[in-house]
Amino acid sequence: MTYSSDAERLLNATHLAEVQGRSLWADARARFLRNKAAMVGTFILFGIAVFAIFGQFVAQHERDMIDFTLIGANMQKGVPSIETGHFFGTDANGRDLFARVVQGTQISLMVGIVGALVAVIVGTLYGAIAGYAGGRTDNIMMRIVDVLMSIPFMFVLILMLVIFGRSIFMLFLGIGLISWLDMARIARGQTLTIKNKEFVEVAHATGVAPFTIILRHIVPNLLGIVIVYATLLVPQMIIFESFISFLGLGVQEPNTSLGALISEGSSNMAYGVMWQLYFPLAFFVLTIFAFFFVGDGLRDALDPKDR
Protein backbone atom coordinates (compact mmCIF):
# COMPACT_ATOMS: atom_id res chain seq x y z
CA MET A 1 0.00 0.00 0.00
CA THR A 2 2.81 2.40 0.92
CA TYR A 3 4.51 1.40 -2.26
CA SER A 4 1.62 2.34 -4.44
CA SER A 5 1.06 5.65 -2.71
CA ASP A 6 4.74 6.48 -3.03
CA ALA A 7 4.64 5.62 -6.68
CA GLU A 8 1.58 7.75 -7.04
CA ARG A 9 3.25 10.67 -5.32
CA LEU A 10 6.26 10.33 -7.57
CA LEU A 11 4.00 10.24 -10.59
CA ASN A 12 2.15 13.31 -9.41
CA ALA A 13 5.40 15.15 -8.77
CA THR A 14 6.68 14.45 -12.24
CA HIS A 15 3.37 15.43 -13.76
CA LEU A 16 2.98 18.60 -11.76
CA ALA A 17 5.52 20.61 -13.68
CA GLU A 18 4.41 21.84 -17.08
CA VAL A 19 6.35 19.87 -19.61
CA GLN A 20 8.04 21.82 -22.33
CA GLY A 21 7.41 20.08 -25.63
CA ARG A 22 9.99 19.44 -28.28
CA SER A 23 8.86 21.29 -31.37
CA LEU A 24 9.76 20.29 -34.91
CA TRP A 25 11.90 23.43 -35.01
CA ALA A 26 13.88 22.26 -31.99
CA ASP A 27 14.48 18.91 -33.68
CA ALA A 28 15.64 20.64 -36.84
CA ARG A 29 17.97 22.90 -34.86
CA ALA A 30 19.59 19.87 -33.22
CA ARG A 31 20.09 18.22 -36.61
CA PHE A 32 21.57 21.43 -38.03
CA LEU A 33 24.00 21.82 -35.14
CA ARG A 34 25.27 18.27 -35.74
CA ASN A 35 26.00 19.02 -39.41
CA LYS A 36 29.69 20.01 -39.52
CA ALA A 37 29.81 21.48 -43.04
CA ALA A 38 26.77 23.62 -42.31
CA MET A 39 28.23 24.84 -39.03
CA VAL A 40 31.50 25.79 -40.75
CA GLY A 41 29.43 27.66 -43.33
CA THR A 42 27.54 29.43 -40.56
CA PHE A 43 30.75 30.54 -38.87
CA ILE A 44 32.21 31.78 -42.15
CA LEU A 45 29.03 33.71 -42.88
CA PHE A 46 29.10 35.16 -39.41
CA GLY A 47 32.72 36.22 -39.92
CA ILE A 48 31.89 37.81 -43.25
CA ALA A 49 28.96 39.66 -41.73
CA VAL A 50 31.18 40.98 -38.94
CA PHE A 51 33.74 42.01 -41.55
CA ALA A 52 31.09 43.84 -43.58
CA ILE A 53 29.63 45.65 -40.59
CA PHE A 54 32.71 46.52 -38.54
CA GLY A 55 35.41 46.47 -41.25
CA GLN A 56 35.14 50.21 -41.85
CA PHE A 57 36.27 50.92 -38.30
CA VAL A 58 39.42 48.85 -38.85
CA ALA A 59 40.27 50.37 -42.22
CA GLN A 60 43.08 52.93 -42.09
CA HIS A 61 41.99 54.88 -45.14
CA GLU A 62 38.77 56.26 -46.59
CA ARG A 63 37.45 54.04 -49.36
CA ASP A 64 37.18 56.92 -51.86
CA MET A 65 40.45 58.68 -51.00
CA ILE A 66 42.96 58.54 -53.81
CA ASP A 67 46.57 58.30 -52.72
CA PHE A 68 48.27 60.33 -55.49
CA THR A 69 51.73 59.31 -54.36
CA LEU A 70 50.96 55.79 -55.45
CA ILE A 71 49.89 56.56 -58.98
CA GLY A 72 52.21 54.93 -61.43
CA ALA A 73 53.94 53.02 -58.64
CA ASN A 74 51.07 50.81 -57.63
CA MET A 75 53.01 47.65 -58.37
CA GLN A 76 55.73 48.55 -55.87
CA LYS A 77 54.07 50.70 -53.20
CA GLY A 78 50.48 49.47 -53.38
CA VAL A 79 51.16 45.90 -52.30
CA PRO A 80 49.19 44.56 -49.37
CA SER A 81 51.04 45.38 -46.19
CA ILE A 82 50.29 46.12 -42.60
CA GLU A 83 52.78 48.96 -42.30
CA THR A 84 51.18 51.21 -44.93
CA GLY A 85 47.72 50.47 -43.58
CA HIS A 86 46.62 49.13 -46.98
CA PHE A 87 45.86 45.63 -45.66
CA PHE A 88 44.61 44.41 -49.04
CA GLY A 89 46.77 46.77 -51.09
CA THR A 90 45.39 49.50 -53.28
CA ASP A 91 43.40 49.50 -56.45
CA ALA A 92 44.44 50.94 -59.82
CA ASN A 93 43.55 54.47 -58.67
CA GLY A 94 45.46 54.23 -55.44
CA ARG A 95 42.40 53.74 -53.21
CA ASP A 96 42.52 51.45 -50.20
CA LEU A 97 41.29 48.03 -51.32
CA PHE A 98 40.46 46.89 -47.78
CA ALA A 99 37.90 49.65 -47.34
CA ARG A 100 36.53 48.96 -50.78
CA VAL A 101 36.17 45.22 -50.17
CA VAL A 102 34.32 46.00 -46.94
CA GLN A 103 31.84 48.11 -48.86
CA GLY A 104 31.61 45.61 -51.69
CA THR A 105 30.77 42.85 -49.22
CA GLN A 106 28.16 45.08 -47.60
CA ILE A 107 26.45 45.78 -50.89
CA SER A 108 26.60 42.18 -52.05
CA LEU A 109 25.18 40.86 -48.78
CA MET A 110 22.48 43.52 -48.85
CA VAL A 111 21.48 42.64 -52.39
CA GLY A 112 21.27 38.98 -51.44
CA ILE A 113 19.28 39.61 -48.30
CA VAL A 114 16.87 42.09 -49.87
CA GLY A 115 16.24 39.64 -52.70
CA ALA A 116 15.64 36.80 -50.26
CA LEU A 117 13.39 38.93 -48.03
CA VAL A 118 11.21 40.02 -50.93
CA ALA A 119 11.06 36.42 -52.07
CA VAL A 120 10.12 35.15 -48.63
CA ILE A 121 7.48 37.74 -47.86
CA VAL A 122 5.89 38.40 -51.25
CA GLY A 123 6.52 35.01 -52.81
CA THR A 124 5.32 32.94 -49.87
CA LEU A 125 2.15 34.94 -49.30
CA TYR A 126 1.36 35.14 -53.00
CA GLY A 127 1.89 31.42 -53.49
CA ALA A 128 0.00 30.48 -50.32
CA ILE A 129 -2.97 32.66 -51.24
CA ALA A 130 -3.07 31.32 -54.80
CA GLY A 131 -2.82 27.73 -53.63
CA TYR A 132 -5.37 28.10 -50.85
CA ALA A 133 -7.91 29.99 -52.95
CA GLY A 134 -7.61 27.48 -55.78
CA GLY A 135 -9.80 27.42 -58.85
CA ARG A 136 -9.96 30.51 -61.02
CA THR A 137 -8.09 32.79 -58.60
CA ASP A 138 -5.22 30.33 -58.53
CA ASN A 139 -5.21 30.10 -62.31
CA ILE A 140 -5.10 33.85 -62.83
CA MET A 141 -2.46 34.44 -60.15
CA MET A 142 -0.18 31.73 -61.45
CA ARG A 143 -0.55 32.80 -65.07
CA ILE A 144 0.63 36.26 -64.00
CA VAL A 145 3.72 34.61 -62.54
CA ASP A 146 4.22 32.66 -65.77
CA VAL A 147 4.02 35.84 -67.84
CA LEU A 148 6.50 37.65 -65.60
CA MET A 149 8.84 34.67 -65.71
CA SER A 150 8.81 34.51 -69.48
CA ILE A 151 10.22 38.05 -69.69
CA PRO A 152 14.03 37.94 -70.03
CA PHE A 153 14.72 39.94 -66.91
CA MET A 154 18.40 40.46 -67.49
CA PHE A 155 17.57 42.52 -70.58
CA VAL A 156 14.77 44.38 -68.89
CA LEU A 157 16.96 45.21 -65.93
CA ILE A 158 19.80 46.37 -68.17
CA LEU A 159 17.35 48.53 -70.11
CA MET A 160 15.92 49.93 -66.87
CA LEU A 161 19.40 50.78 -65.61
CA VAL A 162 20.25 52.46 -68.90
CA ILE A 163 17.00 54.44 -69.14
CA PHE A 164 16.36 55.43 -65.53
CA GLY A 165 19.97 55.83 -64.59
CA ARG A 166 22.20 53.44 -62.74
CA SER A 167 21.46 53.40 -59.06
CA ILE A 168 21.35 50.94 -56.21
CA PHE A 169 17.63 51.56 -55.87
CA MET A 170 17.01 50.44 -59.45
CA LEU A 171 19.12 47.37 -58.83
CA PHE A 172 17.13 46.45 -55.71
CA LEU A 173 13.88 47.07 -57.57
CA GLY A 174 14.96 44.77 -60.38
CA ILE A 175 16.11 42.05 -58.00
CA GLY A 176 12.93 42.37 -55.95
CA LEU A 177 10.84 41.98 -59.08
CA ILE A 178 12.31 38.65 -60.12
CA SER A 179 13.27 36.97 -56.89
CA TRP A 180 9.74 36.17 -55.66
CA LEU A 181 8.53 34.39 -58.80
CA ASP A 182 10.14 31.01 -58.15
CA MET A 183 9.26 31.25 -54.49
CA ALA A 184 5.60 31.84 -55.33
CA ARG A 185 5.54 28.67 -57.42
CA ILE A 186 7.21 26.59 -54.73
CA ALA A 187 4.94 27.96 -52.01
CA ARG A 188 1.84 27.35 -54.11
CA GLY A 189 2.83 23.75 -54.82
CA GLN A 190 3.37 23.05 -51.13
CA THR A 191 0.15 24.81 -50.19
CA LEU A 192 -1.80 22.49 -52.45
CA THR A 193 -0.66 19.50 -50.43
CA ILE A 194 -1.07 21.20 -47.06
CA LYS A 195 -4.54 22.58 -47.68
CA ASN A 196 -5.94 19.07 -48.05
CA LYS A 197 -4.66 18.04 -44.64
CA GLU A 198 -7.32 17.57 -42.05
CA PHE A 199 -6.08 20.23 -39.65
CA VAL A 200 -6.82 22.87 -42.26
CA GLU A 201 -10.31 21.46 -42.68
CA VAL A 202 -10.80 21.49 -38.91
CA ALA A 203 -9.85 25.16 -38.80
CA HIS A 204 -12.27 25.89 -41.62
CA ALA A 205 -15.03 23.92 -39.93
CA THR A 206 -14.38 25.76 -36.65
CA GLY A 207 -14.97 29.05 -38.42
CA VAL A 208 -11.44 30.46 -38.68
CA ALA A 209 -11.28 33.14 -41.37
CA PRO A 210 -9.45 32.14 -44.58
CA PHE A 211 -6.59 34.62 -44.23
CA THR A 212 -6.00 33.52 -40.64
CA ILE A 213 -5.89 29.91 -41.82
CA ILE A 214 -3.20 30.86 -44.32
CA LEU A 215 -1.13 32.67 -41.71
CA ARG A 216 -1.65 30.24 -38.83
CA HIS A 217 -1.78 26.86 -40.50
CA ILE A 218 -0.33 27.03 -43.98
CA VAL A 219 2.61 29.43 -43.79
CA PRO A 220 4.25 27.82 -40.70
CA ASN A 221 4.15 24.48 -42.47
CA LEU A 222 5.61 26.01 -45.64
CA LEU A 223 8.39 27.73 -43.79
CA GLY A 224 10.81 24.81 -43.82
CA ILE A 225 11.02 24.74 -47.59
CA VAL A 226 10.85 28.52 -47.86
CA ILE A 227 13.86 29.00 -45.58
CA VAL A 228 15.92 26.46 -47.49
CA TYR A 229 15.05 28.03 -50.78
CA ALA A 230 15.73 31.53 -49.46
CA THR A 231 19.25 30.63 -48.30
CA LEU A 232 19.95 29.13 -51.71
CA LEU A 233 18.47 32.23 -53.33
CA VAL A 234 20.85 34.64 -51.58
CA PRO A 235 23.97 33.50 -53.46
CA GLN A 236 22.01 33.55 -56.72
CA MET A 237 21.10 37.16 -56.11
CA ILE A 238 24.72 37.99 -55.23
CA ILE A 239 25.92 36.40 -58.45
CA PHE A 240 23.19 38.25 -60.33
CA GLU A 241 24.24 41.60 -58.92
CA SER A 242 27.91 40.82 -59.53
CA PHE A 243 27.18 40.04 -63.13
CA ILE A 244 25.36 43.35 -63.60
CA SER A 245 28.18 45.19 -61.86
CA PHE A 246 30.77 43.28 -63.87
CA LEU A 247 29.09 44.67 -66.98
CA GLY A 248 29.49 48.11 -65.43
CA LEU A 249 25.77 48.73 -64.99
CA GLY A 250 25.26 48.05 -61.31
CA VAL A 251 26.74 49.97 -58.43
CA GLN A 252 28.44 53.19 -59.55
CA GLU A 253 31.67 54.86 -58.47
CA PRO A 254 32.73 55.82 -55.91
CA ASN A 255 30.56 53.06 -54.42
CA THR A 256 31.43 49.53 -55.28
CA SER A 257 30.39 45.92 -54.97
CA LEU A 258 32.25 42.64 -55.10
CA GLY A 259 31.30 42.20 -58.75
CA ALA A 260 32.66 45.61 -59.69
CA LEU A 261 35.86 44.98 -57.75
CA ILE A 262 36.36 41.62 -59.42
CA SER A 263 35.77 43.20 -62.80
CA GLU A 264 38.36 45.90 -62.08
CA GLY A 265 40.82 43.41 -60.68
CA SER A 266 40.54 41.13 -63.66
CA SER A 267 41.17 43.96 -66.09
CA ASN A 268 44.38 44.81 -64.24
CA MET A 269 45.64 41.25 -64.07
CA ALA A 270 48.21 41.89 -66.79
CA TYR A 271 50.03 44.48 -64.64
CA GLY A 272 50.94 41.98 -61.97
CA VAL A 273 48.61 43.46 -59.32
CA MET A 274 46.94 40.15 -58.64
CA TRP A 275 45.81 41.17 -55.15
CA GLN A 276 43.23 43.42 -56.78
CA LEU A 277 41.54 40.30 -58.07
CA TYR A 278 42.27 37.83 -55.31
CA PHE A 279 40.84 39.67 -52.31
CA PRO A 280 37.37 40.50 -53.68
CA LEU A 281 37.23 37.11 -55.38
CA ALA A 282 38.06 35.31 -52.14
CA PHE A 283 35.27 37.08 -50.28
CA PHE A 284 32.85 36.46 -53.13
CA VAL A 285 33.60 32.76 -53.34
CA LEU A 286 33.62 32.30 -49.57
CA THR A 287 30.26 34.02 -49.18
CA ILE A 288 28.63 31.96 -51.86
CA PHE A 289 30.09 28.67 -50.69
CA ALA A 290 29.08 29.41 -47.13
CA PHE A 291 25.52 30.17 -48.19
CA PHE A 292 25.30 26.95 -50.19
CA PHE A 293 26.59 24.88 -47.28
CA VAL A 294 24.17 26.52 -44.88
CA GLY A 295 21.32 26.00 -47.36
CA ASP A 296 22.16 22.32 -47.75
CA GLY A 297 22.43 21.95 -43.99
CA LEU A 298 19.05 23.60 -43.50
CA ARG A 299 17.47 21.35 -46.09
CA ASP A 300 18.81 18.25 -44.38
CA ALA A 301 17.72 19.57 -41.00
CA LEU A 302 14.23 20.66 -41.96
CA ASP A 303 13.42 17.79 -44.28
CA PRO A 304 15.11 14.71 -42.85
CA LYS A 305 13.16 12.34 -45.06
CA ASP A 306 14.87 13.64 -48.20
CA ARG A 307 18.28 12.25 -47.38
Added chain:
Amino acid sequence: MTEPILSLRDLSVTFDVRPRGAWPWTAPLKLQAVSQMTFDLAPGECLGVVGESGSGKSTLARAIVGTVPSSGGQINFEGADLAAMTPRERRVHRRDVQMIFQDPLAALNPRMTVGDIIAEPLVTHEPGLSRADRKSRVQDMMKRVGLLPNLVNRYPHEFSGGQCQRIGIARALILKPKLLICDEPVSALDVSVQAQVVNLLRELQRDMGLSMIFIAHDLSVVKHISDRIVVMYLGRQMETADARTITTRPEHPYTQALISSVPIPDPVLERKRPRTTLDGELPSPISPPSGCVFRTRCPKAQATCAQALPPMLEVGPGHRVACPYHQAENVLAVSA
Protein backbone atom coordinates in the same frame (compact mmCIF):
# COMPACT_ATOMS: atom_id res chain seq x y z
CA MET B 1 -41.62 14.70 -29.99
CA THR B 2 -39.37 17.64 -29.29
CA GLU B 3 -38.24 20.02 -32.00
CA PRO B 4 -35.27 18.41 -33.85
CA ILE B 5 -31.95 20.23 -33.48
CA LEU B 6 -30.91 19.27 -36.98
CA SER B 7 -33.15 18.27 -39.82
CA LEU B 8 -31.94 17.47 -43.30
CA ARG B 9 -34.36 17.76 -46.18
CA ASP B 10 -33.33 16.20 -49.49
CA LEU B 11 -29.69 17.17 -48.95
CA SER B 12 -27.59 16.50 -52.02
CA VAL B 13 -23.90 17.02 -52.67
CA THR B 14 -22.47 16.80 -56.15
CA PHE B 15 -18.88 17.25 -57.21
CA ASP B 16 -17.77 18.38 -60.64
CA VAL B 17 -15.35 15.90 -62.14
CA ARG B 18 -13.37 16.96 -65.17
CA PRO B 19 -12.20 14.04 -67.26
CA ARG B 20 -8.47 14.08 -67.98
CA GLY B 21 -7.51 16.00 -71.06
CA ALA B 22 -10.96 17.51 -71.57
CA TRP B 23 -11.30 20.96 -73.05
CA PRO B 24 -11.85 23.66 -70.47
CA TRP B 25 -15.26 24.53 -71.95
CA THR B 26 -16.77 21.07 -71.94
CA ALA B 27 -19.27 20.54 -69.14
CA PRO B 28 -17.77 18.56 -66.24
CA LEU B 29 -19.27 15.24 -65.18
CA LYS B 30 -21.40 15.24 -62.05
CA LEU B 31 -20.46 12.94 -59.20
CA GLN B 32 -23.41 12.34 -56.89
CA ALA B 33 -21.74 11.89 -53.52
CA VAL B 34 -24.88 12.35 -51.42
CA SER B 35 -28.44 12.29 -52.78
CA GLN B 36 -31.64 13.33 -51.07
CA MET B 37 -30.69 12.62 -47.52
CA THR B 38 -33.58 13.32 -45.17
CA PHE B 39 -33.50 12.76 -41.44
CA ASP B 40 -34.09 14.52 -38.14
CA LEU B 41 -31.86 14.57 -35.11
CA ALA B 42 -33.41 15.19 -31.73
CA PRO B 43 -31.47 17.11 -29.05
CA GLY B 44 -29.30 14.76 -27.04
CA GLU B 45 -29.70 11.96 -29.55
CA CYS B 46 -26.89 10.03 -31.15
CA LEU B 47 -27.41 9.05 -34.75
CA GLY B 48 -25.14 6.43 -36.29
CA VAL B 49 -24.39 6.49 -40.00
CA VAL B 50 -23.03 3.31 -41.53
CA GLY B 51 -22.13 2.16 -45.00
CA GLU B 52 -19.13 0.83 -46.85
CA SER B 53 -16.28 3.00 -48.13
CA GLY B 54 -17.44 5.36 -50.82
CA SER B 55 -21.02 5.46 -49.67
CA GLY B 56 -20.88 9.20 -48.97
CA LYS B 57 -20.78 9.14 -45.18
CA SER B 58 -17.87 11.52 -44.87
CA THR B 59 -19.23 13.84 -47.52
CA LEU B 60 -22.50 13.99 -45.61
CA ALA B 61 -20.59 14.99 -42.49
CA ARG B 62 -18.60 17.62 -44.35
CA ALA B 63 -21.73 19.05 -45.89
CA ILE B 64 -23.30 19.44 -42.44
CA VAL B 65 -20.24 21.18 -40.95
CA GLY B 66 -19.95 23.15 -44.15
CA THR B 67 -16.50 22.38 -45.47
CA VAL B 68 -18.10 20.97 -48.63
CA PRO B 69 -20.83 23.00 -50.34
CA SER B 70 -24.18 21.29 -50.68
CA SER B 71 -25.84 21.39 -54.07
CA GLY B 72 -29.45 21.00 -53.07
CA GLY B 73 -31.81 20.57 -50.16
CA GLN B 74 -31.81 22.11 -46.71
CA ILE B 75 -29.70 21.74 -43.59
CA ASN B 76 -31.96 23.14 -40.90
CA PHE B 77 -30.04 23.70 -37.70
CA GLU B 78 -32.26 25.05 -34.91
CA GLY B 79 -34.65 26.35 -37.52
CA ALA B 80 -32.09 28.19 -39.66
CA ASP B 81 -31.10 26.79 -43.03
CA LEU B 82 -27.31 26.57 -43.00
CA ALA B 83 -27.15 25.67 -46.68
CA ALA B 84 -28.69 28.98 -47.73
CA MET B 85 -26.29 31.16 -45.73
CA THR B 86 -23.35 33.12 -47.05
CA PRO B 87 -19.95 31.95 -45.79
CA ARG B 88 -19.75 34.99 -43.50
CA GLU B 89 -23.16 34.37 -41.90
CA ARG B 90 -22.35 30.76 -41.54
CA ARG B 91 -19.07 31.31 -39.73
CA VAL B 92 -21.03 32.54 -36.70
CA HIS B 93 -23.02 29.29 -36.56
CA ARG B 94 -19.94 27.12 -36.79
CA ARG B 95 -19.30 27.26 -33.06
CA ASP B 96 -22.39 25.13 -32.43
CA VAL B 97 -21.43 22.36 -34.85
CA GLN B 98 -18.04 20.77 -34.34
CA MET B 99 -16.38 17.78 -35.91
CA ILE B 100 -13.93 15.03 -34.97
CA PHE B 101 -11.86 13.50 -37.72
CA GLN B 102 -10.72 10.05 -38.66
CA ASP B 103 -6.95 10.43 -38.64
CA PRO B 104 -6.17 11.85 -35.21
CA LEU B 105 -2.64 13.00 -35.99
CA ALA B 106 -3.40 14.55 -39.38
CA ALA B 107 -6.10 16.66 -37.78
CA LEU B 108 -3.56 18.45 -35.58
CA ASN B 109 -1.23 21.12 -36.91
CA PRO B 110 2.30 19.75 -36.30
CA ARG B 111 3.72 23.23 -35.72
CA MET B 112 1.34 24.17 -32.89
CA THR B 113 1.42 23.12 -29.27
CA VAL B 114 -1.47 21.11 -27.92
CA GLY B 115 -2.60 24.07 -25.84
CA ASP B 116 -2.76 26.31 -28.90
CA ILE B 117 -4.60 23.64 -30.87
CA ILE B 118 -7.28 23.18 -28.24
CA ALA B 119 -7.55 26.95 -27.72
CA GLU B 120 -8.01 27.75 -31.40
CA PRO B 121 -11.84 27.65 -31.38
CA LEU B 122 -11.77 29.88 -28.27
CA VAL B 123 -9.46 32.38 -29.94
CA THR B 124 -11.73 32.39 -32.96
CA HIS B 125 -15.12 32.75 -31.29
CA GLU B 126 -14.29 34.43 -27.98
CA PRO B 127 -11.43 36.76 -28.85
CA GLY B 128 -12.01 38.89 -25.73
CA LEU B 129 -10.99 36.09 -23.38
CA SER B 130 -7.86 36.80 -21.34
CA ARG B 131 -4.84 34.59 -21.73
CA ALA B 132 -5.17 33.17 -18.22
CA ASP B 133 -8.89 32.37 -18.66
CA ARG B 134 -8.19 30.71 -21.94
CA LYS B 135 -5.45 28.58 -20.43
CA SER B 136 -7.60 27.51 -17.50
CA ARG B 137 -10.44 26.53 -19.83
CA VAL B 138 -8.04 24.56 -22.02
CA GLN B 139 -6.66 22.74 -18.99
CA ASP B 140 -10.16 21.99 -17.64
CA MET B 141 -11.09 20.53 -20.99
CA MET B 142 -7.91 18.46 -21.10
CA LYS B 143 -8.70 17.00 -17.69
CA ARG B 144 -12.19 16.25 -18.83
CA VAL B 145 -11.05 14.19 -21.82
CA GLY B 146 -8.44 12.36 -19.77
CA LEU B 147 -5.29 14.24 -20.70
CA LEU B 148 -2.80 15.55 -18.16
CA PRO B 149 -3.20 19.33 -18.14
CA ASN B 150 0.53 19.91 -17.76
CA LEU B 151 1.06 18.68 -21.32
CA VAL B 152 -0.21 21.93 -22.88
CA ASN B 153 3.18 22.85 -24.28
CA ARG B 154 3.78 19.56 -26.01
CA TYR B 155 3.51 18.99 -29.73
CA PRO B 156 1.14 16.52 -31.42
CA HIS B 157 3.87 14.14 -32.60
CA GLU B 158 4.73 13.44 -28.97
CA PHE B 159 1.34 11.78 -28.36
CA SER B 160 -0.11 8.37 -29.18
CA GLY B 161 -3.05 7.94 -31.53
CA GLY B 162 -5.58 7.63 -28.74
CA GLN B 163 -4.22 10.74 -27.01
CA CYS B 164 -4.30 12.65 -30.29
CA GLN B 165 -7.96 11.74 -30.68
CA ARG B 166 -8.59 13.01 -27.15
CA ILE B 167 -6.93 16.29 -28.15
CA GLY B 168 -9.27 16.42 -31.15
CA ILE B 169 -12.26 15.81 -28.87
CA ALA B 170 -11.10 18.51 -26.45
CA ARG B 171 -10.79 20.99 -29.29
CA ALA B 172 -14.23 20.10 -30.60
CA LEU B 173 -15.92 20.42 -27.23
CA ILE B 174 -14.22 23.49 -25.76
CA LEU B 175 -16.90 25.81 -27.13
CA LYS B 176 -19.65 23.57 -25.73
CA PRO B 177 -21.21 22.92 -29.14
CA LYS B 178 -24.73 21.60 -29.54
CA LEU B 179 -23.94 19.12 -32.28
CA LEU B 180 -20.85 16.98 -32.60
CA ILE B 181 -20.11 15.13 -35.79
CA CYS B 182 -17.68 12.24 -35.47
CA ASP B 183 -16.29 11.06 -38.79
CA GLU B 184 -14.96 7.55 -38.11
CA PRO B 185 -13.30 8.75 -34.92
CA VAL B 186 -12.05 5.34 -33.91
CA SER B 187 -11.29 3.45 -37.10
CA ALA B 188 -7.63 4.51 -37.06
CA LEU B 189 -7.18 3.34 -33.48
CA ASP B 190 -6.28 0.14 -31.73
CA VAL B 191 -9.26 -1.93 -30.58
CA SER B 192 -8.56 -1.39 -26.88
CA VAL B 193 -8.13 2.33 -27.43
CA GLN B 194 -11.29 2.36 -29.55
CA ALA B 195 -13.32 1.27 -26.57
CA GLN B 196 -11.82 3.99 -24.38
CA VAL B 197 -12.54 6.70 -26.92
CA VAL B 198 -16.08 5.50 -27.59
CA ASN B 199 -16.82 5.35 -23.89
CA LEU B 200 -15.35 8.81 -23.41
CA LEU B 201 -17.54 10.15 -26.20
CA ARG B 202 -20.61 8.55 -24.73
CA GLU B 203 -19.87 9.91 -21.30
CA LEU B 204 -19.25 13.42 -22.62
CA GLN B 205 -22.39 13.25 -24.70
CA ARG B 206 -24.45 12.43 -21.64
CA ASP B 207 -22.76 15.05 -19.44
CA MET B 208 -22.93 17.90 -21.92
CA GLY B 209 -26.26 16.99 -23.49
CA LEU B 210 -24.69 16.80 -26.94
CA SER B 211 -26.45 15.70 -30.06
CA MET B 212 -24.15 13.52 -32.06
CA ILE B 213 -23.79 12.09 -35.53
CA PHE B 214 -21.45 9.13 -35.36
CA ILE B 215 -20.09 7.84 -38.62
CA ALA B 216 -18.35 4.49 -38.91
CA HIS B 217 -18.11 1.51 -41.16
CA ASP B 218 -17.95 -0.79 -38.18
CA LEU B 219 -21.49 -1.69 -37.17
CA SER B 220 -20.58 -3.07 -33.78
CA VAL B 221 -19.06 0.27 -32.72
CA VAL B 222 -21.99 2.26 -34.08
CA LYS B 223 -24.49 0.04 -32.38
CA HIS B 224 -22.73 0.50 -29.08
CA ILE B 225 -23.02 4.30 -29.08
CA SER B 226 -26.03 5.19 -31.25
CA ASP B 227 -29.71 5.52 -30.47
CA ARG B 228 -30.68 5.42 -34.11
CA ILE B 229 -28.87 4.25 -37.23
CA VAL B 230 -29.00 5.38 -40.86
CA VAL B 231 -27.67 2.94 -43.45
CA MET B 232 -26.21 4.56 -46.56
CA TYR B 233 -25.29 3.12 -49.92
CA LEU B 234 -23.89 5.13 -52.84
CA GLY B 235 -24.98 8.39 -51.28
CA ARG B 236 -28.54 7.27 -50.60
CA GLN B 237 -30.40 6.34 -47.49
CA MET B 238 -31.29 2.62 -47.48
CA GLU B 239 -32.77 2.09 -44.07
CA THR B 240 -33.35 4.02 -40.86
CA ALA B 241 -34.42 2.61 -37.52
CA ASP B 242 -33.39 2.59 -33.91
CA ALA B 243 -30.15 0.79 -33.24
CA ARG B 244 -31.74 -2.33 -31.79
CA THR B 245 -34.11 -2.89 -34.67
CA ILE B 246 -31.42 -2.42 -37.30
CA THR B 247 -29.08 -4.88 -35.69
CA THR B 248 -31.63 -7.53 -34.82
CA ARG B 249 -34.36 -7.23 -37.46
CA PRO B 250 -32.94 -5.48 -40.55
CA GLU B 251 -35.38 -5.25 -43.47
CA HIS B 252 -33.26 -3.97 -46.32
CA PRO B 253 -31.14 -6.56 -48.15
CA TYR B 254 -28.11 -4.24 -47.97
CA THR B 255 -28.40 -3.87 -44.22
CA GLN B 256 -28.74 -7.62 -43.90
CA ALA B 257 -25.55 -8.13 -45.88
CA LEU B 258 -23.74 -5.51 -43.79
CA ILE B 259 -24.77 -7.17 -40.57
CA SER B 260 -23.83 -10.61 -41.72
CA SER B 261 -20.33 -9.28 -42.44
CA VAL B 262 -19.77 -8.49 -38.76
CA PRO B 263 -18.03 -11.47 -37.20
CA ILE B 264 -19.42 -13.03 -34.04
CA PRO B 265 -16.79 -13.72 -31.41
CA ASP B 266 -18.25 -17.18 -30.70
CA PRO B 267 -16.76 -19.62 -33.26
CA VAL B 268 -19.60 -22.14 -32.90
CA LEU B 269 -22.29 -19.59 -33.61
CA GLU B 270 -20.14 -17.97 -36.28
CA ARG B 271 -19.85 -21.24 -38.21
CA LYS B 272 -23.52 -22.07 -37.99
CA ARG B 273 -25.06 -18.81 -39.16
CA PRO B 274 -26.01 -18.19 -42.78
CA ARG B 275 -24.01 -15.49 -44.55
CA THR B 276 -25.06 -13.16 -47.30
CA THR B 277 -22.05 -11.74 -49.03
CA LEU B 278 -22.15 -9.10 -51.71
CA ASP B 279 -20.35 -9.63 -54.99
CA GLY B 280 -18.68 -6.97 -57.04
CA GLU B 281 -17.69 -3.44 -56.35
CA LEU B 282 -19.54 -0.27 -55.47
CA PRO B 283 -20.82 1.17 -58.80
CA SER B 284 -19.36 4.49 -59.93
CA PRO B 285 -21.18 7.45 -58.40
CA ILE B 286 -20.63 9.34 -61.66
CA SER B 287 -23.04 7.02 -63.47
CA PRO B 288 -25.11 5.31 -60.77
CA PRO B 289 -27.45 2.46 -61.75
CA SER B 290 -30.94 3.52 -62.82
CA GLY B 291 -33.74 2.98 -60.34
CA CYS B 292 -32.57 1.48 -57.09
CA VAL B 293 -28.82 2.10 -56.79
CA PHE B 294 -28.30 -1.16 -54.94
CA ARG B 295 -29.94 -3.40 -57.57
CA THR B 296 -26.63 -4.36 -59.27
CA ARG B 297 -25.52 -6.21 -56.17
CA CYS B 298 -28.84 -7.01 -54.55
CA PRO B 299 -29.65 -10.69 -53.98
CA LYS B 300 -33.36 -9.88 -54.28
CA ALA B 301 -33.18 -7.64 -57.35
CA GLN B 302 -36.03 -7.83 -59.84
CA ALA B 303 -36.67 -6.31 -63.23
CA THR B 304 -38.82 -3.52 -61.80
CA CYS B 305 -35.97 -2.32 -59.57
CA ALA B 306 -34.29 -0.68 -62.57
CA GLN B 307 -37.30 1.48 -63.42
CA ALA B 308 -37.78 3.89 -60.55
CA LEU B 309 -36.22 4.92 -57.28
CA PRO B 310 -37.83 2.90 -54.52
CA PRO B 311 -39.76 5.13 -52.10
CA MET B 312 -39.01 5.13 -48.39
CA LEU B 313 -41.55 2.82 -46.79
CA GLU B 314 -42.57 3.11 -43.18
CA VAL B 315 -42.49 -0.46 -41.85
CA GLY B 316 -42.57 0.21 -38.14
CA PRO B 317 -42.44 3.11 -35.70
CA GLY B 318 -39.45 5.14 -36.85
CA HIS B 319 -38.33 2.33 -39.11
CA ARG B 320 -38.12 3.25 -42.77
CA VAL B 321 -36.80 1.15 -45.64
CA ALA B 322 -36.06 2.06 -49.25
CA CYS B 323 -36.97 -1.32 -50.72
CA PRO B 324 -40.40 -2.55 -51.85
CA TYR B 325 -39.32 -6.17 -51.44
CA HIS B 326 -38.15 -5.70 -47.88
CA GLN B 327 -38.48 -8.65 -45.59
CA ALA B 328 -37.59 -8.82 -41.96
CA GLU B 329 -34.82 -11.21 -41.24
CA ASN B 330 -33.91 -12.23 -37.74
CA VAL B 331 -30.19 -12.11 -37.35
CA LEU B 332 -27.99 -13.01 -34.48
CA ALA B 333 -27.35 -9.91 -32.46
CA VAL B 334 -24.19 -8.11 -33.43
CA SER B 335 -21.65 -8.33 -30.68
CA ALA B 336 -21.38 -5.12 -28.79
